[in-house]
Amino acid sequence: MKNRLKEVAVIGLGLMGGSFALSLKGINPECRITGYDHNDQHCIEALELNLVDRITDEISDLYDMDLIVLAIPVDGIISTLKELTDVSSHTTIMDLGSTKSLIVESVPDKIRKNFVATHPMTGTEKFGPSAAFAELYRGKAVVLCNIEDSGKEQRKLVKEIYGYMGMKIFYMDAKEHDRHAAFISHMPHALSYSLANAVMKQENPQAILALAGGGFRDMSRIAKSSPNMWLDIFRQNKSNLLEAIECLKDELNKCEEMVKKEEWERLREWMLNANELHNIL
């Protein structure tokens, strides 16, 4: 595999891209990593932190790479793919985007075989190059979407990389992925932002927050997440997100009704049912 990972480009040098670069260095310490980012400050930091070996601002510099990793928001992935139609036939392009349908629909035909659509289910609420760390991906799930449309060599390389990173690989249709991701990730973010805002709106949020224990901290943690990234995800996965929010509201309304009507036995059943989740998870 090292032979096929000599020249690598990482587009987007934040938490995901920076951590990916560090992981690749773990697989092949000799690989040369070129960074590309519209944010000059991120480029400087990524060099200082040794996430990348060099920076370019010429997309054509990347045409002959072994691997190009798109670690930017989904709308950026879609527009950047259109600038990469002249890559070599051996080049593998992979993305780390959080929604997949719009991406696989918009890959230019000419580079469809070069491209592998992936979504590593990992992240933290932090962002930027300084948030990057090599172990971000280890032990986590990654979804590969519509893999039958990717070239044989490209599939193989991406699977090997994720295997080396210690990720659990799942295969899924992009539409199915987006629906699942809405429930497991996107709607919970909407919920965490809502929780934070509900408390911030109270008369004395400081007094309330002074009492915060682990439960509240855990539930509000992802409300720290980057609006840039999450706006983009909410936009790209709008209909699935709205459906998931409706499902959540159904359950919350049910809970509210049972409390109002003091239906304690039904409420107990409902709580016991929720407990069951952890037999699966």
Place this chain on the structure above:
Amino acid sequence: MKNRLKEVAVIGLGLMGGSFALSLKGINPECRITGYDHNDQHCIEALELNLVDRITDEISDLYDMDLIVLAIPVDGIISTLKELTDVSSHTTIMDLGSTKSLIVESVPDKIRKNFVATHPMTGTEKFGPSAAFAELYRGKAVVLCNIEDSGKEQRKLVKEIYGYMGMKIFYMDAKEHDRHAAFISHMPHALSYSLANAVMKQENPQAILALAGGGFRDMSRIAKSSPNMWLDIFRQNKSNLLEAIECLKDELNKCEEMVKKEEWERLREWMLNANELHNIL
């Protein structure tokens, strides 16, 4: 303080009571701790785990204790206080209940000075004696309610104990406490149960949950919590809980509307506002 902590009773030998017993042994290794619990299995386990030194099933055995800790659900606290009206004048009774208004309203006058109403803002989703650990309380917040109604010696002892445990002590009126707790703890539990149930209700929850990353795990963690304990809390703090759920739903509805109408700039502001929470927390 050790002189005033020779004979201690812990009523309720689960996570909270068991951990409290372990903490007290840290303050005064010579204190003798008597356990009391309606669940025989918990009594056996608590002895085996050395959480307590002896077990009794006679409430009158506890009348002459230096300290009685009520680590049971709120309705149990209210009924047990009525059985403790014959305690010695020097005895301190404290509770760890999650709601406070109904408790302070129902303490029998005869033992009002003996009693200190407290709520340590800590816990885990685990329960039972085997979940107990000495450090559960360290560094966390504890609220003392309507402290002016407690006797001087009793206040002093409880403050000293929580001080030794490394807790941050807050003073509050019971009504104010219950409102704050609804926002910081009770409503988030309703939310976490709702999230778990929303996912469990989908066609293929296994496939969805296979993708769970840290965000979902954190947000669904407290959905493992004991229905017995949380039913009781939802019942005791009904009106505040319902108000907090309404506030949360207002925010979630706002988010849903902005996504539906594609009001991305307003949504960004809303997310940025949620980010602010972490400048306070």
